[in-house]
Amino acid sequence: METFESVRTVLATRQFRDTPIPDDVVREIVEAAHLTASASNAQPWRFIVVQNKDTLKQLGQIATTGPYIPQAPLAIVVATENTPIALSDGSRAIQSMVLTAWSHGVASNWVGFHRLDAVKPLLGIPDNLDVLAIVPFGYPAKAAGAGKKKRKPLGEVVSRERFDQPYS
């Protein structure tokens, strides 16, 4: 799928079919994270690829906003150093993964920012890292309304030359 087409149509998905993701697609999603640029090329991140059913179940219990995680055949847990730059870098890597997955028809959703510390003992993540997100991946259960996004009007978020001049 063309890059912009992936950006344009990708949808967050919370219901997954029980269909495995082929190994080469999983590998490509992982490589997308691995190859993403980071400030000063520091790569201040770790990615844990979870496919074990029992672990997925436990992730779904831990993440209060992600009870649907166990439906997914794959989740990638993203941990970063505890700095704003690392938070930013990790977010870029997640975007690369989400877009790459979607280009193969694999949907995902960002589960994060709430009480993810309990993931650390489950996966053996050291205390000095922050768990930024759990990202479940899978084929969507419903035909996704690809491309139907609710966004603010373009001119409300994009300006031309100066903040007070809406882009049109």
Place this chain on the structure above:
Amino acid sequence: METFESVRTVLATRQFRDTPIPDDVVREIVEAAHLTASASNAQPWRFIVVQNKDTLKQLGQIATTGPYIPQAPLAIVVATENTPIALSDGSRAIQSMVLTAWSHGVASNWVGFHRLDAVKPLLGIPDNLDVLAIVPFGYPAKAAGAGKKKRKPLGEVVSRERFDQPYS
């Protein structure tokens, strides 16, 4: 360009040719930001599209790590609300823009995290927003070594099932 191919080959570029970017490509880069997902769909961001030569020159003077900005025919300044989630969301939008631009052969680089407050009066950005980045875009001056990235070995940043089990 296929999505993963864009992720795999995109390179940060600091030398640009003096070739304008077609309007439809600029528009697609802008739309990539506009359409990116954000936590709770809050869209806590603003994007300022700068093509004025004099403004680009001033951005290059302000950004101590981006003196090459005036070479680029386009820079997009990204401002977000002052929260970790907004920082994360803005970073995802930048990644969408960088990948979309690269799929058209347009390179870029992330200039940010250092003394960008002086951008606010220049562009009329309100004080309650943070300037996350200035992203210059243009055709690269040199044949880019696409796909040649220096990254840590995969097994150092990616694990299988648990943190202490390297992915291979």
